[in-house]
Amino acid sequence: MTLERIRQLCDPSADLDPDGLANRPVLRRALLRIRREAAQGEETFAGFSNHIF
Amino acid sequence: MQRPKQVPFREFVLKVASRCNLACDYCYVYAGPDQTWRFQPTAMSPAIAEAAARRIGEHTRAHGLSRVRVGLHGGEPLLAGLATLENVITSVHAAMPRGTRTDLTVQTNGVLLDERFLRLFARHQVRIGISLDGGRQANDRHRVRADGRSSFADVTRALSLLTTERYRPLFAGILCTIDLADDPLDTYWALAGYCPPTLDFLLPHANWSQPPRSRDSGDAPYADWLIPIFDKWYMASTSKTRIRLFDETLQLMLGGNSAIEVIGGGPTAFAVVQTDGEIEAVDSLKSAYHGAPSTGMSVFTHSYDEALQHPVFTSLQSGREALCATCTSCPVVAVCGGGQYAHRYRAGHGFGHPSVYCADLSRLIGHIAGRVYSDLRRPETRSG
Numbered sequence: 001m002t003l004e005r006i007r008q009l010c011d012p013s014a015d016l017d018p019d020g021l022a023n024r025p026v027l028r029r030a031l032l033r034i035r036r037e038a039a040q041g042e043e044t045f046a047g048f049s050n051h052i053f
Numbered sequence: 054m055q056r057p058k059q060v061p062f063r064e065f066v067l068k069v070a071s072r073c074n075l076a077c078d079y080c081y082v083y084a085g086p087d088q089t090w091r092f093q094p095t096a097m098s099p100a101i102a103e104a105a106a107r108r109i110g111e112h113t114r115a116h117g118l119s120r121v122r123v124g125l126h127g128g129e130p131l132l133a134g135l136a137t138l139e140n141v142i143t144s145v146h147a148a149m150p151r152g153t154r155t156d157l158t159v160q161t162n163g164v165l166l167d168e169r170f171l172r173l174f175a176r177h178q179v180r181i182g183i184s185l186d187g188g189r190q191a192n193d194r195h196r197v198r199a200d201g202r203s204s205f206a207d208v209t210r211a212l213s214l215l216t217t218e219r220y221r222p223l224f225a226g227i228l229c230t231i232d233l234a235d236d237p238l239d240t241y242w243a244l245a246g247y248c249p250p251t252l253d254f255l256l257p258h259a260n261w262s263q264p265p266r267s268r269d270s271g272d273a274p275y276a277d278w279l280i281p282i283f284d285k286w287y288m289a290s291t292s293k294t295r296i297r298l299f300d301e302t303l304q305l306m307l308g309g310n311s312a313i314e315v316i317g318g319g320p321t322a323f324a325v326v327q328t329d330g331e332i333e334a335v336d337s338l339k340s341a342y343h344g345a346p347s348t349g350m351s352v353f354t355h356s357y358d359e360a361l362q363h364p365v366f367t368s369l370q371s372g373r374e375a376l377c378a379t380c381t382s383c384p385v386v387a388v389c390g391g392g393q394y395a396h397r398y399r400a401g402h403g404f405g406h407p408s409v410y411c412a413d414l415s416r417l418i419g420h421i422a423g424r425v426y427s428d429l430r431r432p433e434t435r436s437g
Contacts, residue, residue: 002308005387006429009306009422020429025292026303027425034309044310045322047064048335049393051124051160052182052226052251052297 059370061116062357064323065109066336069097069141070128071328075162076199079230081258082128087339089347094328096133101330102141103148104352110148112357118153125159125179126325131166135173142177158182158225162196163211164204171220180225181215183208183249187229187240194232212247226251226295233266233274241282245294253297254279256315258340261399261409276416283417287424302421305388316414318390320370324360326352334365337395341404368404369394377405388422389414 003016021027037044047053071093073083082090097105113121123145125138133141142157149155157179166181174181186192189205196204215224226249229240244252256275259265271277279298286296301311311317314335325333330352338345348355348363360366368375376391391397392408399406408414 003429005306005308006422006426008384008387009419010426014426014429015431016426016429017431018429021307023428024287025290026287026300027307027428029292029295030300030303030307030309033304034307037309043060044304044312044319045060045063046314046317046319047122047312047321048066048124048323049253049255049313049315050228050337051066051126051158052228052249052253053064053122053124053156053158053180 059361059367060320060322061118062112062322062324062361063118063120064122064124065105066124066126066323066325067097067102067105067141067145068093068127068325068327068336069102069125069130069137070133071095072132073127073129073162074132074164074198075129075196075204077195077197079195079257081337081340085258085340086263087343087345089327089339089344090128092329096137097141097326097328099137099140099144101326101328101352102137102144104330105326106141106144106148108352108357109145110150113153114150115358120154120156121149122156122158122323125157127160129162129165130159131161131164131170135169138170139173139177142173142179146177156180160184160228161211162204163208163215165207166211166215168214171214171223174223175220179223181223182225182228183212183215184228184230185212185244186232187235188243191232191235191240191243194234195230216247224249226253226297228253228255230255230257231275231278232257233278237278237281238285241285249294251295251297254282256393256396256410256413258337258395259409260341260396261406263340264409273412273416275410275413276420279413279417280420283421284424287421299421302388302418303425305390306418306422306425311390315393316389318373318376318386320372321394322370324357324366332357332360334363334369335394337393338365340395341398342400375404377407379407383407383415385415385418388418 021031160182163183192205193203332350334346380391396408397404397406
């Protein structure tokens with residue numbers, strides 16, 4: 001996981017704490033998904049937006 | 054110039070019906086510049102369903118895919134009727150290689166969704182997405198029948214059935230097209246009240262030649278509409294409903310990839326089959342110009358590998374390599390990816406532009422990044 005995009009958009013010199021992700025359910029879920037996809041070697045692809053899957 | 058690496062299709066959208074029982078005034082299929090639906094058969098015949106399924110199986114086998122998605126779409130897919138739908142579903146299952154996981158979904162306006170359809174979808178484990186724009190007033194502003202009658206009562210009746218204990222496992226979520234005239238939080242609460250697993254807010258299809266409605270309400274009115282919903286969703290102590298646009302934005306910010314074409318700029322990996330068997334690209338291109346998603350290829354005569362070589366698919370799979378200089382030099386591009394491909398179009402100039410929603414995407418992403426940043430800053434660096 002990288003937080004470079006947050007730094008890039010907010011503050012290039014920011015000292016960010018990845019543990020802070022645990023404080024928000026939606027961030028925790030996002031992190032778990034990144035780890036799961038990395039562990040399973042899943043290649044995420046850009047899917048069709050005009051339906052819910 | 055080296056061609057970008059192509060990725061196999063992993064999602065297949067089958068247009069099982071080409072007509073609709075609603076007449077939504079924003080519809081990109083019927084109310085837009087592409088009018089090819091007029092020449093399509095009303096429903097997918099068994100022969101076309103079987104040919105499409107064989108092509109999906111062939112492609113899955115050729116690329117060793119362990120998992121594919123198949124979406125039943127329209128028009129209004131339930132207009133195809135029970136027998137056609139069951140034939141399409143069983144054809145797909147029969148054609149898939151052993152061991153491949155096939156996730157089937159149907160996206161419906163819900164008007165016809167009753168016990169008979171629910172039993173069919175339950176039998177074949179087809180998950181169901183509903184299109185609904187909020188409460189009655191919001192929904193009926195656009196999602197009405199051809200004679201102007203409301204669709205709201207029928208859709209809410211369908212949702213009541215779908216959310217019963219028996220059928221809730223089939224409930225995939227709700228798609229809502231944004232109208233700035235609606236209050237965002239009222240819309241959110243109206244839809245969240247059904248406890249959908251996933252909810253998504255879609256930007257109305259628009260481009261530089263057909264700009265979004267209500268551009269006079271601020272310089273980024275769609276971001277201003279979405280931000281209050283994001284804040285409520287993000288700050289909640291529990292999160293039962295995923296909001297797809299926000300989830301995918303967070304994925305991108307944290308170093309992951311987006312699973313949706315509207316953000317992130319990853320290569321699209323899906324193809325559409327029309328009711329006559331033509332293989333097409335993403336149907337939102339219909340909002341650009343007549344025939345934009347067409348390939349002239351058919352499931353009877355062409356494989357999906359051959360379709361991948363068509364210029365419309367090579368363009369869609371170019372991802373960020375297809376972006377204009379304005380986008381590639383912008384720091385937000387790492388998240389927005391240039392936005393949805395169809396939204397970059399300008400008549401006579403093609404798709405080499407920022408999204409017509411560039412200001413909205415930029416403001417929304419900046420806001421989300423700011424929220425995440427404030428949560429991740431180490432205590433000693435926080436001010437105040």
